[in-house]
Amino acid sequence: MQRFLLVFSILISNVFFSQIKPNLIPKPQKNEILKGNFTLPEILVLSGDLPKEETEYFKKRLSSQLKFQYAQKGGGIHLTNSIITSLPKDYDQKKEYYSLEILPKQIHIKSYTEQGYFRALQTLSQLFEEHWDNRKIPCLKIEDHPEFSWRGMHLDVCRHFFTVDEVKQYIDYLAMYKLNTFHWHLTDDQGWRIEIKKYPKLTQIGSKRKESMIGAYVDDTFDGKPYGPFFYTQEQIRDVVQYAQKRHITIVPEIEMPGHALAALSAYPELACTKGPFEPATKWGVFDDVFCPKDETFTFLENVLDEVIQLFPSQYIHIGGDECPKTRWKVCTHCQELIRKNNLKDEHGLQSYFIQRIEKYVNKKGRKIIGWDEILEGGLAPNAAVMSWTGIKGGIEAAKTGHFAVMTPGAYCYFDHYQGDPQSEPNAFGGFTPLDKVYSYNPIPLELNAEQAKYILGVQANLWTEYIQDFKQVQYMIFPRIMALSEVAWGTADSKNYREFENRVIQQFKVLDKMNINYAKSIYNISVKVIPNNSGVAYELSTSQDPKGIRYTLDGTEPTASSQVYQNAVPVSESLIIKSAYFENGQLKSAVSSQQFSVSKTTGKSITLEQQPNENYSFGGAFTLVDGIIGNPGQLGKTWLGFQGKDVVATIDLGQKTDFSEVYFNTLDNKGSWIHLAKAAQVFISDDNKNFKKIKEIGREEILKGKGKIKLNIGNQTSKYIKVKIENAGIIPAGNPGADSKAWLFVDEIGVL
Known part of the structure; x- marks a missing residue:
């Protein structure tokens, strides 16, 4: 056992008793x-x-x-x-x-x-x-002391690249808040960022792309500007690894396989199931061309891993394993023969074969693999650890079968999501993960007993960079959420005392200011919540500061220090625009929050869903569909509910028999992100919530014609209950990104006029 003593000696000391607790993050045990x-x-x-x-x-x-x-x-x-x-x-x-x-x-x-x-x-x-x-x-x-041994932050350098100095700054941010693992995402469809000496074309060809997707996530617009070549030399990587080691931070490299491989296939097309040619992706999303599980592919990947292992001393090597479409494998003669030869059930079994073969090789090198939770498909490799991102189920399954897991569910740990009102935030990937939500996360699932919980290594937050073009934006997206993550990972977070934590965060801002760090000030902004009331809904405003400083308007004009003072939730019984902001000493201190309401006969009414949305896109739950807010198609934030592979079946209690003649709702279409328009929709009515009568049905052609904006004329109707079924597109067909996977269905407001 080593023992260290640090002593600071001084000449003068003034002594008095103080009960002021320091504003430390993470809070000590x-x-x-x-x-x-x-x-x-x-x-x-x-x-x-x-x-x-x-x-x-x-x-x-x-x-x-x-x-x-x-x-x-x-x-x-x-x-x-x-x-x-x-x-x-x-x-x-x-x-x-x-x-x-x-x-x-x-x-x-x-x-x-x-x-x-x-x-x-x-x-x-x-x-x-x-x-x-x-x-x-x-x-x-x-x-x-920390509760968890894995306290991590991830950085994607493939969609957008960051310099060695910027990566070192990122590592310093982890060290500041006692995080100990840096997950470095080095390869993907849009770029290969690590020098591999045996395969120079990986960086000669794979480290650049002809242009990049820009604008809102649902737009297919591009900047027309060549990007790259950008990559790290092996000498630079050794320098960064040494830099992290001095800060007691382990770097876990990620080399994506078998999917997210376009940049590699662009350099070595013979590793694919088809002949190509390929090029690094200019769009974000998922692509059908993946590594073909043939001997030359495994030789290539083993040689790549040899050089990676020499560069990174980490116990774990991350091999990706996520979002691997099976489209090419389904029609590949070699793949189908491999399935028959090895008595595999299907292409998911082939993915397991792929991962297990890689694991055996990595284990021979004295290392272990970790991968995203899709590596569970077809059976988990014997010694693999799981990084649970699609939710918590992957981590639960891993722990219950004696495999280690790192919890990183998108709903709590994806820092590319919006952290404040999307209308006042820079463009982001989607979702809504504010500071308090990160702070509320418990990495130990309730479904695990004490023995199983020992397999949860810890927690990690991920920063994907599709919409993060420079390092100032990296800072903005991780600060202050990294502080919440650090306290969750250290094991001292207490969501019941969130306001106390928030006050400590505000004190930390003074340090960030001195360091010239571009942090998000969403904590100062007005927090808004739509709640039901007798006349429809009410708009509830709050702030971490003095609530007497909130000002708002109801006519769409910008609030000023002399605008109406907020006291109670603002009732909304008709369509209008509410704008609000926080003022201090007559000065505007927050962003202006603007919310437009479109009130209908369903607004604020009781609603139930037969199937629940994905937790990454579930903010507000079912009530989101009757809160009077039409979703912005360019922002997959808190105004949309997202369902993967599920239909939306919503039953709305109108409270009494009500006359109506029109039903409307919106869905989204962005196939590159696996988001597809509904394939059909039906409307039913009932007076007893048991016996429903179908009154309207539309198919795919009508939905396509409306481009997802659906207004249904249903004639003059009277009922107490209305049920709307919006059918998911189902399995994504061949020729589309994510083919053979479950499609996403996004829905905003279900209105009745």
Whole structure:
């Protein structure tokens, strides 16, 4: 066991009792406030036998504020030993354990390892940064350790590339908040970003594309500008790996297979099921051409992995495994013969064969594989770990069968989603994952017992970069959500005390300002919620600041400091536009939130769904379909519900017999993202919610004609209940991205006039 002592000696100390708790993120496991204060001196004296790399990092982080000198052994400065000699026997995370004691004249750190020492320095750095202005840190004692061993952030450098210096900054952000795993997504359809010396064409051809998709996710518009060549040399990668190691961060590289392979196939088309030619994708989404599971493909991938393993010392190698269409495999003679020869059930069994063969090779090299939860298809490889992204089911299945899992469900951990009102946020991929939702996540599924829960390694957030073109936008998308993730991963998040966490986040903004980090200020914006009331719906506004500062208008004009003061939820009984904002001392402090309501006879009424939406696109639940808000087709945010492979069957209770003659709803069409228009729709009415009569049906042609905007004239009707069934397109047909997979159906408002 190694023991380290850090002592800061000072000449002057003012002592008084303070009960103010420090604004640390993540919150420590134990934090005791002591009497007195440690006054920051002009020069901090460090004991001379501290771990060098970690201490130098600490000095660099604070060098603009402090000067340092080392105490020489045998010198005249008094050093007091303060060492922990034992820990509970059942303590399994002691490698990152530390204690920190701040006294009026000295600061003591105790740890078992350099790793624990480094975590302590992150805590100490935050304390120094928070109290730098008054130069007094309250005396306290912290005992701390993480709950989870995998605390990760991911970065996609394929859709958009980031320089070595920017990647290093990203790693520093992880270190600031005690995260310990950097998942580096290095290959995809749109770009191959890692030099492989045996296959130079991977970067000569695969690291560039002729143009890039731009605009809203549902638009097929392009910038017409060549992108690349962009990639990291092996020398650069070694430099980044060493940089991360000094910060006790493990880099897990991802080499995508068998899908997301267009960039590789562009360089080596012989590895595909068809002859090509191919080119790196200019669109986002999923593509049919994937690696063909033939011997030359496995030789290629094994050679690639040999070089990857030499560069990255991580225990795990991420092999992707997600979103692999089976279209080419279904008609490939070699693939079909392989299925017969190995007695595989189908193409999903072939995917399992592919993954298991790669796993055996990686295991021979002394490493393990981890992949997205689609590697469960056809049976999980014996020693593989699962990264559960499509929800939590993959992680649950893995843990129950004795496989390790990292939880990263899109609904909580995808930082390419909107984090504030989509109308006032930069264009994003879709979804809605605000700070409080990230903070509310519990990585241990309730379905697991204590023994099974041990297989949950931890939690990770992912940043896909389709709509993130520069590093300032990277900063914007991860801050402040990385702070919520860090506290969830550390195991001290408490969603019941979210406001207390939010206040700590606001204090951290002062540090981010000094670091010139471009963080999202959505926390200051008006939070809005539509709730039912007697006359339809009501628009509820709130803010993390003084609610008396909220101003709003009902006529579509911009709110000012003299606009109406918000007191209670605003009733909405007719179509209108509400605009709101937060003001402080007469000055606008937030973005202006604008919401248009289109009120119909279903607005605010009780609604039930026979099948629930995917959790990534379920904000507001069924009520989203009767909240009076028409979805923006360019923003798959909180105004849409998304269903994969499921029909929408919604029953609305109008409260009493009601006359109506028109039903309307909208669906989306973006085949590149597997989003397809409905194939049919039916309308039913009932007075008892049991016996329904069909009054209208339309097919695919009428839906295509309306381009997803459906208005149905149903004649003069009177009923208490109305049921609308909107049929999912089902399995995506050949010739479309994602062929043979379940189509997505997006629906916004179901209105009745």
